[in-house]
Amino acid sequence: MLGASQAGLPRPDKAGAGGKIGLETGTGRFFVHCADEDCPLVEDVLSRLIGISGWAKTDRREKTVEAVLQACVEEGRKLFGQGITSFKIEARRTDKSFPLDSYGLRSEGGRAILDAVPGLKVDVRHPGGLIRIEIREKAYVYSNARKGLGGLPVGTAGRGLLLLSGGIDSPVAGFLMASRGMGIDAVHFHAYPYSSLEARQKAVRLAEILGAYCMGIRLHIIGFTKIQLRIKERSPLPWATVLLRMAMMECAEKLALSIKDKCLITGESLSQVASQTIENLTCTQSRIRLPVLRPLIGMDKENIIRKAEDIGAYETSILPYEDCCTLFSPLHPVLRGSPREASALYEVLETEALIGEALRDRETLKCGFC
Ligand code: ATP
Ligand code: MG
Numbered sequence: 151m152l153g154a155s156q157a158g159l160p161r162p163d164k165a166g167a168g169g170k171i172g173l174e175t176g177t178g179r180f181f182v183h184c185a186d187e188d189c190p191l192v193e194d195v196l197s198r199l200i201g202i203s204g205w206a207k208t209d210r211r212e213k214t215v216e217a218v219l220q221a222c223v224e225e226g227r228k229l230f231g232q233g234i235t236s237f238k239i240e241a242r243r244t245d246k247s248f249p250l251d252s253y254g255l256r257s258e259g260g261r262a263i264l265d266a267v268p269g270l271k272v273d274v275r276h277p278g279g280l281i282r283i284e285i286r287e288k289a290y291v292y293s294n295a296r297k298g299l300g301g302l303p304v305g306t307a308g309r310g311l312l313l314l315s316g317g318i319d320s321p322v323a324g325f326l327m328a329s330r331g332m333g334i335d336a337v338h339f340h341a342y343p344y345s346s347l348e349a350r351q352k353a354v355r356l357a358e359i360l361g362a363y364c365m366g367i368r369l370h371i372i373g374f375t376k377i378q379l380r381i382k383e384r385s386p387l388p389w390a391t392v393l394l395r396m397a398m399m400e401c402a403e404k405l406a407l408s409i410k411d412k413c414l415i416t417g418e419s420l421s422q423v424a425s426q427t428i429e430n431l432t433c434t435q436s437r438i439r440l441p442v443l444r445p446l447i448g449m450d451k452e453n454i455i456r457k458a459e460d461i462g463a464y465e466t467s468i469l470p471y472e473d474c475c476t477l478f479s480p481l482h483p484v485l486r487g488s489p490r491e492a493s494a495l496y497e498v499l500e501t502e503a504l505i506g507e508a509l510r511d512r513e514t515l516k517c518g519f520c
Contacts, residue, residue, distance in 0.1 A: 394478075
């Protein structure tokens with residue numbers, strides 16, 4: 151398996167069903183060595199690995215003209231067998247001692263295919279199939295190049311803590327930040343027994359789905375029942391959601407600092423719900439200092455849903471288990487809260503000890519590590 155990438159690949163020398171899966175790095179290419187029966191597993195990992203621009207499954211060939219032309223013919227036959235009737239060859243020769251230059255590779259390779267596979271013709275403008283030849287330390291010929299997810303390798307942009315609810319938005323937010331190279335930790339707040347165990351499991355499943363894209367996620371699960379009950383006892387009902395968000399932010403910031411994450415990430419999108427007006431977003435983050443990244447802030451719900459479908463999270467996100475936020479949410483929430491009033495109401499809650507206890511009692515799971 152040949153990967154064009156700026157990225158590292160996960161877990162070199164992992165044992166697959168067919169034996170050891172090995173990783174070799176080269177200039178501009180990574181090579182994943184595996185047995186045929188492990189190819190589906192490797193391709194599954196590569197298809198979800200952020201930072202990979204593309205990959206192809208291929209054999210390593212002897213670096214002789216005969217072996218390369220033979221491989222071209224095999225690729226030509228493969229294309230024809232798939233009902234493809236035209237092709238183009240692209241060639242790259244980093245080893246300049248090889249007797250054919252890239253022009254020679256294209257023309258000799260093309261000639262060999264045309265002689266051996268009469269149904270195929272050359273079409274350089276609109277080819278049905280593209281055969282690539284690379285002459286490096288060995289020769290590689292392939293026609294099955296696949297596009298990767300692109301983006302920047304996860305971990306190159308520091309780590310952030312994703313507030314992961316059970317909804318549609320936050321997994322997408324985590325994916326977008328991971329695509330910019332950010333390593334992701336996640337925190338989920340639940341209000342068991344007011345929220346169900348299924349709601350908690352849904353968050354775990356979402357962390358697993360997202361973790362498969364970013365080389366695993368550590369998910370911190372934190373009980374917020376006492377804090378929600380405190381809000382219910384001591385606050386005006388219209389403020390309940392904004393105050394809950396403020397408590398989540400405070401707790402998440404403490405956690406992020408303790409695990410050395412550099413920012414918080416949320417799935418908030420401007421004006422999507424009452425707690426996401428610009429005024430309420432200002433209240434929400436008013437008592438913390440870490441930056442809050444909101445990659446969905448300018449996206450509409452349709453685009454967010456499309457992205458959730460693309461990453462395979464949507465079906466899980468729409469399972470009908472209510473999370474802690476919906477439990478005590480007011481019918482008529484405050485729409486344009488003032489940070490000063492929010493802060494005064496928040497003081498009344500005396501959250502410090504409750505948040506300390508919630509953090510101490512948290513459960514941490516590893517999700518989506520391969
Ligand atoms: P989502 O679809 O991600 O649940 P939403 O549209 O339902 O988002 P809210 O419920 O207002 O919006 O939540 C806004 C953001 O707050 C979420 O995207 C998430 O980042 C965070 N959040 C909400 N509930 C939780 C929770 N139970 N645990 C962790 N983070 C949460
Ligand atoms: Mg939600």
